[in-house]
Amino acid sequence: MDIDKLKKGCFYALICYMVLAVTFYLVAGEQLRFKYSQTDTITPAQPVGEIVQGVEVRQPFVAQADELLSLSLRISTYGRDNSCHLQLAIVNDMDEILACTEISGQYVIDNTINNAIFAEPVQLKQGENYSLVISSPDGAPGNALTVWFGNTVTTARLEIAKQIAPERQLLLNGQPLDGELHCQMNLGTYLWYGDFYWFFAGGLGILLAAYCLYLLRAVKNGRISIVLRLIAAFQRYDYLLRQLIARDFKTKYKRSILGVFWSFLNPLLTMSVQYVVFSTLFKSDIPNFALYLLIGIVCFNFFSEAVGMALTSIVGNAALITKVYVPKYIYPVSRVLSSTVNLLLSLIPLFAVMLFTGAAVRPALLLLPFGLFCLLVFSLGVGMFLATTMVFFRDTQFLWGVVSMLWMYITPIFYPESIIPDSIMPLYKCNPLYHIVRFIRIIMMDGVSPEPKAYCLCLLVSFIPLLLGAFIFKKQQDKFVLNL
């Protein structure tokens, strides 16, 4: 191998790494050091009564996070205009007031959720007891607001009674009521990895640099390592790979009138049909359901197309495999990559729907390639495994038809994951597609970076299948010729 080229390559690899590390910090840095969460709310059943001067509504709670940013609670005005104020205070168990905010009666619309933001986030200590105290400095009978409480929670279509410990019950002037305040807390938690990001990124950079030096030395001494062999193989078969991808892509729509437009139309049409079906038949409460659905469809279509094509890649190219020596992995890889071209095209309608439905376009979109890469790696792994089995058992292709349909239903594509019962959730999460689709949805719909755990999970669930698939493929590939 050419040493100057390798030097150049190493240099570019390091530069790329640095750019990536910095970009990642700019895009996802906030999510690395801080996690936002919301508490669950109780279903509002009845109001506590007029909160006039002297009335005190007290809701004890245990801090689950480090910061309290704001409160959302349902307020009623008795259908009249009130000029009074509501005072919301957070007190600790010594009854010292930590923070205070006010809601003005004249802006409150009857029976709506109102947001009360603290000027400074309230610093809490996890696990300690606090109370939210609601009172009114100027409320009077006929000029007062009220808040709601209840003792059930809503899950899908059912109301389930919530067990509330006596010390967590809502207190009205010191008297316990049967229930909890209807109130959602927006919380923030500090994450430790945020502080170590630069150490971590720097350490990895140093490792990379050290490996580059090692490679250079290895080349000087004429030794060949795995990475070098991979690079050499890539250089050698790069042209063939491009030709095969171009072939697949050209012949796919060759004799259709709309041609490549089908790559845009297909996901859009599928989405329209499913959107109509699922938004009218099954009332779904997912915000921006169209985008939610389309992300799922695009991801799953790619997966099933890539695997389906890789599946027949060995058997379909039997004429070549028995006549010309080409590394056999080229065939599944080229099929998966040509599906990737399709995937990239179907991102165009996805972005269009994103803009059309008013989803926020945020820098977090830069993380999308990571999600797509994991999807590609996972599909390749499954594809290689099935291509191997296909050689020995031709039933695989028919089985795959059924399995891919089943797979579609166990992946949250058109339904929210909240309808899955908690008891089978651990099993449900074994589905690699679940993690990858979830990752992409967080990026595109919430406009933020997922938590660091999601990155690790995505990498794990995509690379383990690839390693397994590639291992089985490699073990069996010498027997392919005999079985074609």
Added chain:
Amino acid sequence: MIKADKVSVKYLMTYDRVKSIKEYLVQLVKGKIQYEEFWALKNISFEVKRGEVLGIIGHNGAGKSTLLKVISGILKPTSGSVKVNGVVVPMLELGSGFDFDLTGRENIFLNGSILGYSEKFLKEKYDEIVEFSELGQFIDVPLRNYSSGMVMRLAFSIATMVQPDILIVDEILAVGDADFKEKSKKRMLELMGGGTTVLFVSHSLEQIREMCDKVIWLDHGQMKMIGDTQEVCDAYAGGME
């Protein structure tokens, strides 16, 4: 250049090729999966030096094609080893990598890349390939509209536009009409005489005698004879009578 050391290839033959899981299980339960061992090659050892032309002769089913497949890397030997230094270009069957929905031009690049040619090389030789194939304006027409003679001409032109280290020839290919046959035969002989290492399989003893430096006679997977062209050919011809 090529060194084969005790190469053996064993095929397992079942009477009914089991092709589905169900069949497999049924057969397994019945205990009926029987394989018959079949040695396509047994203990073949030889060496070919750079620039040598090695002829391989033998009856049908003697293992000639299997030997070529082992050398070109398609088939792994069951035991023994083959060492090959250099790029092997097989000329086993013409046009197996063609896609009939693509045009002639696209197929030149596709088929060329499958045979292991580089992009630069193909771009350089493109005009030469088109000219040799005599396709003219048809080069931008999808292959499905070609006559079978045109397909063979294109395939031949691509396959012979090479400068390989090792060329594998399974019979001298002569395709197309009389004129093109003459031309293609000339081209093959040029290629084989051009100083590259050639492995040449043929049933025509005449061609073998004319081209080869050394000949292997295979018979039922065994190497019956190896050595000087005329000697082996004489023995082979004698055995046939």
